[in-house]
Amino acid sequence: MxxxxxxxxxxxxxxxxxxxxENKDTDTPYWVAFSRISGIGAxxxxxxxxxxxxxxxxxxxxxxxxxxxxxGENGAYALAQQRLDIxxxxxADELTQMGIQCCTFHHPAYPPQLKEIYSPPAVLYVKGSxxxxxxxxxxxxxxxxxxTYGRSITPRIVYDxxxxxxxxxxGLALGIDALAHQSAIDAGGRTLAVLGCGLDAMxxxxxxxxxxxxxxxxxxxxxxxxxxxxxxxxxxxxxxxxISGLSRGVLVIEGGDDSGSLITAQFALDQNRDVFAVPGNVxxxxxxxxxxxxxxxxxxxxxxxxxxQAFEISLPPTAGMPKKAFEPANDVEAAIVKHLSADPVHIxxxxxxxxxxxxxxxATLAILEMKGVVRHAGSMHYALTHT
Numbered sequence: 339m340x341x342x343x344x345x346x347x348x349x350x351x352x353x354x355x356x357x358x359x360e361n362k363d364t365d366t367p368y369w370v371a372f373s374r375i376s377g378i379g380a381x382x383x384x385x386x387x388x389x390x391x392x393x394x395x396x397x398x399x400x401x402x403x404x405x406x407x408x409x410g411e412n413g414a415y416a417l418a419q420q421r422l423d424i425x426x427x428x429x430a431d432e433l434t435q436m437g438i439q440c441c442t443f444h445h446p447a448y449p450p451q452l453k454e455i456y457s458p459p460a461v462l463y464v465k466g467s468x469x470x471x472x473x474x475x476x477x478x479x480x481x482x483x484x485x486t487y488g489r490s491i492t493p494r495i496v497y498d499x500x501x502x503x504x505x506x507x508x509g510l511a512l513g514i515d516a517l518a519h520q521s522a523i524d525a526g527g528r529t530l531a532v533l534g535c536g537l538d539a540m541x542x543x544x545x546x547x548x549x550x551x552x553x554x555x556x557x558x559x560x561x562x563x564x565x566x567x568x569x570x571x572x573x574x575x576x577x578x579x580x581i582s583g584l585s586r587g588v589l590v591i592e593g594g595d596d597s598g599s600l601i602t603a604q605f606a607l608d609q610n611r612d613v614f615a616v617p618g619n620v621x622x623x624x625x626x627x628x629x630x631x632x633x634x635x636x637x638x639x640x641x642x643x644x645x646x647q648a649f650e651i652s653l654p655p656t657a658g659m660p661k662k663a664f665e666p667a668n669d670v671e672a673a674i675v676k677h678l679s680a681d682p683v684h685i686x687x688x689x690x691x692x693x694x695x696x697x698x699x700x701a702t703l704a705i706l707e708m709k710g711v712v713r714h715a716g717s718m719h720y721a722l723t724h725t
Contacts, residue, residue: 364394365393365394365442365444366442367426367427368393368394368396368397369393369442369443369460369461370426370430370440370564371393371397371424371425371429372460373460374420374429374564375417375420375421375424376420377413377416377417378413378417379457380443380457381457381460382408382413383443383460383461384458384460385407385408385409386404386407386409387443387444387460389407390407397426401418404417432565436538436565438537439465440461440463441461441464441468442460442461442462443459443460443461447468448462449468449469449584451583451584451585451586452580452583452584454583454609455579455582455583455605456579456608456609458583459580461562461564462561463536463537463560463563463565464558464559464560465553465559466530466553466557466559467557468560469505469528469530473505473528474504474505474651475530476499476505476585476586476588476589477506477507477508477581477587477589477602477606478499478508478514478515478518478588478589478591479508479509479514479515479518479578479581479589479590479593479599480492480513480515480518480591480593480599480624481513481514481592481597481599481624482512482514484513484514484517484592485618485622486716486717487592487618487619487622488517488624489517489682489715489719490681490682492517492518492521493517493520493680493713493724494641494680494724495589495591495616495642496521496525497521497522497524497642498642498643498724499522499642499646500521500522500525500526500528501525501526501527501642502646502651503527503651504527504651505527505528505530505557506518506519506521506522506527506528506529506530507530507531507532507581507584507585508529508530508531508581509531509532509533509534509578509581510531510532510533510548510549510552510559512542513592514591516548519531519548519551520551523551523552524710524724526555528555528556529552529555530552530558530559530560531549531557531559531560532560532577532580532581533559533569533577534561534570534574534577535561535563535568535569535573536561536563536564536565536567536568537559537561539568541569560580574598575598575601578598578601578605579605579609581602582602582605582606582611585606587606587611587613587614587645587649588602588603588605588606588611588612588613589614589615589616589639590602590603590613590614590615590627590631590636591615591616591628592624592625592628593626593627593628594623594624594627595627595630597627599627600630600631603615603631603636612637612648612649613631613636613637614639615627615628615629615631615632615636615639616628616638617629617632617638664709664711670694670698671702671705671706674688674694674702674703674706675706675711675722678720678721678722679721680722680724681721682716682719683719683720685699685700685719685720686718688703688720703720710723
């Protein structure tokens with residue numbers, strides 16, 4: 339398992355910084371401490387906070403009082419034994435040193451829509467900034483093993499959604515998740531990543547740089563799991579309820595008929611969220627999930643406007659404004675861009691169409707990627723970032 343330390347980045351105004359509020363909250367260390375007690379989950383933690391008026395009182399309560407509060411014999415015993423080895427203020431200080439903030443269930447910044455779901459997290463561990471109540475959040479999920487179609491359609495739709503002012507929520511996984519996060523960033527928007535492990539563990543390792551970009555551009559990494567929690571298989575279905583719970587709706591782009599993206603869609607249905615799906619080729623395995631959802635009544639999405647109209651949201655003044663046209667720096671850039679579109683093209687086709695040497699095409703494509711004009715869609719296929 340690979341661990342890394344995240345940099346500290348400035349906070350954007352449209353998102354909420356919790357630091358000042360947390361410093362005044364003397365109960366926060368006890369929320370953190372309770373999250374370390376095995377055998378006492380989020381539901382019981384929230385129950386104890388309500389019963390005792392504060393988790394500080396619950397932490398120091400006698401076993402008899404804990405049983406009376408509804409914790410049960412096993413839970414009371416687990417707390418009595420494990421709290422001997424946990425210093426609430428000490429674990430809170432450790433989080434501060436790691437650059438991790440805590441948003442407890444009773445904190446003003448806790449997402450109100452997340453409180454509505456069954457079994458909401460008692461504590462959200464955060465790196466970055468949480469969205470304000472006025473922000474419209476949309477979850478975008480899909481398969482890790484994307485097709486050329488998925489790599490083409492995801493940036494096209496998500497870029498426009500993020501440009502409209504929506505905050506994109508996903509799980510930082512390979513494939514559609516990573517494409518959704520990156521597309522939101524490319525559009526100058528914000529995105530949230532919900533992890534299935536502690537924020538001190540980056541999974542997958544290859545998305546570490548993307549995670550830093552998410553924070554740097556005003557978004558956040560979130561987890562209900564305390565630092566030190568490994569990315570265990572059973573954590574990911576549970577984290578999917580948070581992805582959908584944070585969001586007003588869930589958009590599924592590619593996935594098998596038994597994929598994790600369908601688990602997220604099911605959570606969305608249970609949570610009374612909107613479900614959207616991008617249709618795909620009926621012969622492709624990765625299209626089975628979205629096509630199944632469409633047959634079940636999910637809203638068909640072929641462009642960002644389908645989601646925008648369904649939400650009936652007002653676009654910000656800058657949304658929909660024409661983008662500044664790309665101006666090639668030389669004839670080679672102009673020739674390559676001319677033969678590209680939103681649909682990925684293999685590099686061999688570009689070389690043949692432009693009648694240029696392989697080394698020149700490779701070097702120019704790398705430069706165009708750095709300029710944000712071209713994106714690598716995988717397997718040596720390239721496409722325009724947006725058209």
